[in-house]
Every structure is written in structure tokens, then in C-alpha cells.
Amino acid sequence: MKALLIFIAIAMLVLHQDFWLWDNTNLVLGFIPVGLAYHACFSIAVAILATLAIKFAWPHDLIRWATGQDVKANLKDKKYDIH
Amino acid sequence: MTVLVVILIYLSLLLGLGMLSGSKSRGTSKDYFVASHSIGPFLLLMSVFGTTMTAFALVGSTGKSFERGIGVYGLMASISGLVHVICFFAIGIKLWSLGVKHGFVTQIQFFRARFESNRIGYLLFPILVGLVIPYLLIGVIGAGKTILPVTAGAFPNLFPHANPLWNGGVPPWLSGLGICLIVLAYIFAGGSRGAAWANTFQTLVFMAMGIVAFTVIVKSLGGLEQASKVPLTVNDKGLLVQNYGIVDGQVEELTEPLVRGKVRGEADPSLAGYQPHLGRKTLEMDYKRPGPNGELIDAHRELGIPPWMFLTYLFIPLSVGMFPHLFQHWLTAKSANTFKLTLVAHPLCIMIVWVPCVLIGAWATGLIPPGVPPAAVLSKMMSDLVHSPILTGLLTAGVLAAIMSSLDSQFLCLGTMFTNDIVLHKTGPDRFTDKQIILIARAFIIGIVAITYFLSLWAANKNVFDLAVWCFSGFAMLTPLVFGALYWKRTTTAGAVASILAGTATWLVFFIIAGGSEYTVGPGIMPVTFCVLASTVALIVISLMTKPPSEATLAKFFRA
Numbered sequence: 001m002k003a004l005l006i007f008i009a010i011a012m013l014v015l016h017q018d019f020w021l022w023d024n025t026n027l028v029l030g031f032i033p034v035g036l037a038y039h040a041c042f043s044i045a046v047a048i049l050a051t052l053a054i055k056f057a058w059p060h061d062l063i064r065w066a067t068g069q070d071v072k073a074n075l076k077d078k079k080y081d082i083h
Numbered sequence: 084m085t086v087l088v089v090i091l092i093y094l095s096l097l098l099g100l101g102m103l104s105g106s107k108s109r110g111t112s113k114d115y116f117v118a119s120h121s122i123g124p125f126l127l128l129m130s131v132f133g134t135t136m137t138a139f140a141l142v143g144s145t146g147k148s149f150e151r152g153i154g155v156y157g158l159m160a161s162i163s164g165l166v167h168v169i170c171f172f173a174i175g176i177k178l179w180s181l182g183v184k185h186g187f188v189t190q191i192q193f194f195r196a197r198f199e200s201n202r203i204g205y206l207l208f209p210i211l212v213g214l215v216i217p218y219l220l221i222g223v224i225g226a227g228k229t230i231l232p233v234t235a236g237a238f239p240n241l242f243p244h245a246n247p248l249w250n251g252g253v254p255p256w257l258s259g260l261g262i263c264l265i266v267l268a269y270i271f272a273g274g275s276r277g278a279a280w281a282n283t284f285q286t287l288v289f290m291a292m293g294i295v296a297f298t299v300i301v302k303s304l305g306g307l308e309q310a311s312k313v314p315l316t317v318n319d320k321g322l323l324v325q326n327y328g329i330v331d332g333q334v335e336e337l338t339e340p341l342v343r344g345k346v347r348g349e350a351d352p353s354l355a356g357y358q359p360h361l362g363r364k365t366l367e368m369d370y371k372r373p374g375p376n377g378e379l380i381d382a383h384r385e386l387g388i389p390p391w392m393f394l395t396y397l398f399i400p401l402s403v404g405m406f407p408h409l410f411q412h413w414l415t416a417k418s419a420n421t422f423k424l425t426l427v428a429h430p431l432c433i434m435i436v437w438v439p440c441v442l443i444g445a446w447a448t449g450l451i452p453p454g455v456p457p458a459a460v461l462s463k464m465m466s467d468l469v470h471s472p473i474l475t476g477l478l479t480a481g482v483l484a485a486i487m488s489s490l491d492s493q494f495l496c497l498g499t500m501f502t503n504d505i506v507l508h509k510t511g512p513d514r515f516t517d518k519q520i521i522l523i524a525r526a527f528i529i530g531i532v533a534i535t536y537f538l539s540l541w542a543a544n545k546n547v548f549d550l551a552v553w554c555f556s557g558f559a560m561l562t563p564l565v566f567g568a569l570y571w572k573r574t575t576t577a578g579a580v581a582s583i584l585a586g587t588a589t590w591l592v593f594f595i596i597a598g599g600s601e602y603t604v605g606p607g608i609m610p611v612t613f614c615v616l617a618s619t620v621a622l623i624v625i626s627l628m629t630k631p632p633s634e635a636t637l638a639k640f641f642r643a
Contacts, residue, residue: 066180
């Protein structure tokens with residue numbers, strides 16, 4: 001699933017280059033130029049991709065590694081703690 | 084005058100919020116700098132979104148769309164949504180894990196430990212501060228450009244102006260000073276908690292006011308469908324004409340179209356009826372604009388977006404990987420789950436703010452002359468089309484909210500970096516008391532604000548969008564460094580230093596050539612492409628040529 005999400009993210013980088021709409025000034029819903037409508041939908045697609053990434057590719061193992069010990073106790077002994 | 088009163092009431096509310104958050108403070112420097120790691124998902128979203136969406140998002144996007152058209156959304160907003168999400172996921176969560184494990188708070192602490200070098204901190208600090216200053220600058224310039232048109236006519240004797248359009252308006256030097264002092268007051272009162280609360284309040288205000296501004300402007304233009312007919316149009320002679328105008332405060336179709344410019348070259352019949360600001364086709368436009376003494380001078384502008392520019396802009400949002408305030412948020416967030424809301428909502432928030440602004444900028448081309456400074460377009464549309472001074476005041480407060488919500492976090496972050504990464508790093512943690520540490524941070528912040536303010540007077544006519552792009556390009560050229568530090572064990576200290584130096588030198592060369600204005604290479608390639616390339620190549624080549632990091636460091640930063 002993680003590989004599929006990475007593939008979708010790369011595909012979206014490619015789809016961002018919507019050269020086929022470059023000269024098109026047609027209006028969607030009677031007011032929004034098609035080039036802008038496409039990219040507004042692109043933003044919504046990014047939010048959906050982020051939702052899927054949270055559901056299927058959340059780095060639980062990294063979080064376990066980071067919080068392996070008690071976090072509060074850990075914070076007390078930090079060399080780089082804020083002063 | 085009413086507009087100014089509404090703005091002053093808003094600023095007073097903000098100050099009150101700063102005082103209130105100050106009363107919740109535990110009085111320690113830790114609480115002052117990082118709110119004792121207590122910022123939750125909603126505050127984090129508002130803080131991240133509010134800070135990244137400065138004058139650049141409202142004033143800058145409208146102005147750039149006024150110049151180049153709706154392609155500005157794809158150029159900056161939609162790609163930022165994607166690249167920011169990738170960076171939050173790939174860099175942010177990983178940094179959070181290291182922040183929890185080793186207690187880092189600032190990015191310089193992280194890089195010093197990862198590269199086993201104190202000197203890298205002293206190299207990075209001035210570069211980061213130097214790159215944050217243009218970011219602060221666009222806020223101060225944006226505030227001045229916003230307040231001047233909406234207060235025009237209020238004080239004709241006190242603030243005369245050569246341009247009758249702006250006569251009597253509060254001048255940028257005064258509004259910039261006022262904004263700096265207000266932000267300083269509430270962050271000094273409330274520290275990072277004050278900044279987070281103010282960010283949340285202001286982000287909600289500017290998003291709400293953005294929607295209200297859009298609704299009112301659409302209504303004044305006669306509805307959405309009517310509004311889309313307004314932008315500048317090419318006629319059969321290759322002239323760029325305005326078919327609509329503002330007559331007695333109302334938008335009306337002109338009986339005689341107003342010529343605003345000419346498409347360079349022979350008239351192309353296929354362009355007749357084309358509205359360049361609703362597409363991305365590149366056209367060269369010649370027009371007249373007022374000179375310094377009011378005389379008309381020849382000017383030139385490129386409309387649309389060159390495909391190479393559109394492609395290479397994708398490097399610019401990489402800047403999010405190295406913004407000091409975001410880095411600090413990542414390192415100090417309450418938990419990894421805090422990021423989830425930001426990951427999903429950030430691209431949607433960008434869309435909610437940018438789509439209306441980009442449309443307003445494109446529509447404005449058909450109503451106001453092309454010589455109006457881009458940063459003043461949003462404000463000019465509001466002052467021309469919104470006839471209620473109270474509403475104009477509220478909308479202006481919304482723009483100022485967007486500006487100030489960026490300034491506060493940046494100011495505070497610079498203070499945190501200076502005290503922790505320079506002063507306490509040199510003197511040791513026990514040299515100063517808590518109160519003295521906060522005092523040192525405040526003194527440094529005042530110094531930075533003073534520099535920013537004086538630079539804003541000098542750069543008052545710079546394009547806010549272009550200045551922001553230069554700032555983002557600078558941070559973007561540092562992002563390969565953080566990727567290398569997190570994902571490539573072989574990244575060495577020498578490689579890191581080479582990457583910083585190569586990226587910075589490349590950025591400086593282009594910045595000096597361009598003078599801080601828009602600049603592209605060849606068919607439209609953005610300079611950031613070369614900066615990122617130079618820093619990446621230097622990082623890889625020099626790292627491979629030098630001794631790998633110690634096993635102890637690798638064990639600390641990489642899982643087995």
C-alpha cells in the first residue's frame with residue numbers, strides 16, 4: 001500500500017503539468033476557468049491522498065521507536081532541552 | 084476614518100488576546116519559547132497555515148494573478164499543497180521522532196548533533212536569519228500597501244501624496260511601524276503561546292474575511308458569471324481592452340472599450356476575444372504606466388505562464404522543509420498524531436484562500452489600469468467595490484491578520500534560535516537566569532524588527548510575490564540537506580557544509596543579478612532549480628569523498 005501511495009504521489013506530480021489546458025479559457029460552472037478548476041480539484045485530491053497516507057502508511061514503527069521509553073521521563077534528561 | 088477605527092479596534096482585540104495568553108504563562112523561558120510542548124492539532128494547523136500564508140497568499144496572489152492570470156494557482160498553490168504534504172510526511176514526522184528521542188528544539192541543535200559539528204550551527208544561523216528577513220519584509224511592505232488605499236482621503240492635510248488616488252491615506256512607513264509594534268507587544272506578552280493563540284484567531288479572521296471579501300466583490304461585479312466577462316480582452320487588432328469600468332462606484336459595461344495595452348507583434352486574428360488572464364498562454368504586453376512624477380512611461384509585461392516556469396516552480400514549496408518555525412513545530416509537537424489534521428486540512432485551507440484571491444486578481448485586470456502596483460490590487464478592488472467603510476475596515480483587518488500571523492511566529496523563532504543556538508550554546512545553560520534569557524531573546528527580536536522595518540522603507544515598491552519567491556527559493560536550496568541528514572547515512576559534515584555553501588552561493592548570484600525581482604533563465608527556468616541542483620550535487624559528491632559519520636551518530640539518528 002505504501003508503494004502504491006508513493007506511486008500516486010509521483011503520478012500527481014506529473015498530472016500537475018496540465019499542458020493540455022494551457023490555452024483553454026472555457027468556464028466550468030459558468031465562472032471558474034477550467035485551468036483553475038483543474039488545480040482546485042488537484043488540491044482536493046492531495047487532501048484525499050493525505051487521508052489515505054494517514055490510514056495506510058502511518059509510520060507506527062517509527063513512533064514506537066521514538067516513544068520506546070516513557071516520553072515525559074525522557075524529556076527531563078535532555079541535553080538539548082530548551083532553557 | 085471609519086475604516087481606520089475598525090482596524091484599530093481589531094488591533095486592540097489582538098493585543099488583549101496577547102495579554103490574556105500571557106496570563107496563562109508559567110513564566111519560564113521554556114514556556115515562552117515552545118509553550119511547554121502543549122500545542123495541539125488545531126493550534127498546529129492554524130499556526131502552520133497562518134504562518135505560511137502571509138501577505139504572499141492574499142496580497143501577493145491577487146497581485147500576481149493581476150499580472151499573469153489564473154495560472155498562478157497551479158504555479159504556487161496546488162503544487163504547494165502536494166509538496167508540503169510530502170514534506171510534512173517525509174521530514175516532519177521523522178524530525179518529531181528525533182525531537183522526542185533526543186530533545187531537540189531548534190533546527191540548529193538537530194544539525195549540530197547530526198553532523199557532530201558546532202561550526203555548522205554558526206554557518207547556518209546567519210543564513211537562516213538572512214532568509215527569514217525577506218519573509219518578514221513582505222509582511223511589513225504588504226501591510227503598508229494594504230492600508231494606504233483603504234484610508235486614502237482620511238487625512239489629506241496630514242499625509243499628502245503625489246498620486247491623487249492615495250492622497251490622505253496612512254503612509255506605509257507609519258502602518259508598517261504600527262504593525263511591527265503590535266506584533267512585538269503581543270508576542271512579548273504571551274510568548275509562543277501568545278503567538279499560537281494569535282495565529283489561530285488571525286487565521287480564522289483572515290479566512291472568514293477572505294470569503295466575505297470575495298462574496299461582496301462578486302456581488303458588486305453582478306454575480307459570478309458576469310464577473311468572468313470582466314477581465315482584459317484581446318480585440319481583433321491585437322489591443323488589450325477593458326470592456327467594463329467602475330462608474331459612480333458601480334461596475335458598468337463601457338460603450339467605448341478602454342485600450343490598456345497591446346499584444347506585441349502582428350495582430351493574430353485567432354486571439355480576438357481571448358482573455359489572457361483566464362488561461363496560461365504566454366503573450367507579451369506593451370502598456371503605459373505612471374512614472375515617478377505622474378508622467379506616462381512605456382512598460383512591458385509577460386502575461387500567462389511559460390511551461391518551464393510552471394514546471395520548475397515545483398522546487399519552491401520544498402522551502403517548507405527548512406523554515407525555522409516549522410522545523411521547531413515538528414521537533415516540539417505534542418505527539419505524532421498532532422500532524423494528522425494539518426496533513427489533510429493544509430491543502431484545503433490553501434485552496435479556500437487562494438482560489439478567491441486568484442479570481443479577484445484576474446477580474447481586476449478588466450477594471451483597474453495595468454500600472455497599479457500588484458500589491459495594491461486587492462486593496463484597490465476593496466476600496467472601489469465595497470462601499471461600506473465598516474466592511475472595508477473588517478476586510479482590511481483580515482488582510483492584516485494574514486500578515487501578522489506570519490510575523491509573530493517568525494519573530495519568536497528567531498529569538499529562540501539566537502538564545503539557544505548562539506548565546507547559551509556559547510556560555511552554557513546556567514550562565515543566565517530565566518528572566519535574562521527571555522530578555523536576550525527580546526533584544527534580538529527588536530534588532531531584527533528594526534532591520535526589517537528600515538529595509539521595508541527602502542524596498543517599499545518591491546513586488547511582494549517575487550520577494551517571497553526569493554525567500555522560499557533560499558530555504559528550498561537548504562532542503563536537500565535535511566533530506567540527506569534524515570535518509571542518507573553517508574551524508575557527512577563536509578558534504579553538509581559544501582551543500583550549504585554551494586546552494587547559498589548560487590542563490591546569491593541569481594538574487595544579485597535579479598535585484599530581488601522576478602527572474603528566469605532561458606525558456607523560463609526558475610533560479611531555484613539551479614540552487615537545489617548545486618546543493619544536492621555538492622552534498623552527494625563531497626559526502627562520498629569524505630569520511631562517513633561515526634557509528635555512535637548513526638545509531639542515534641537511524642534505526643537499526
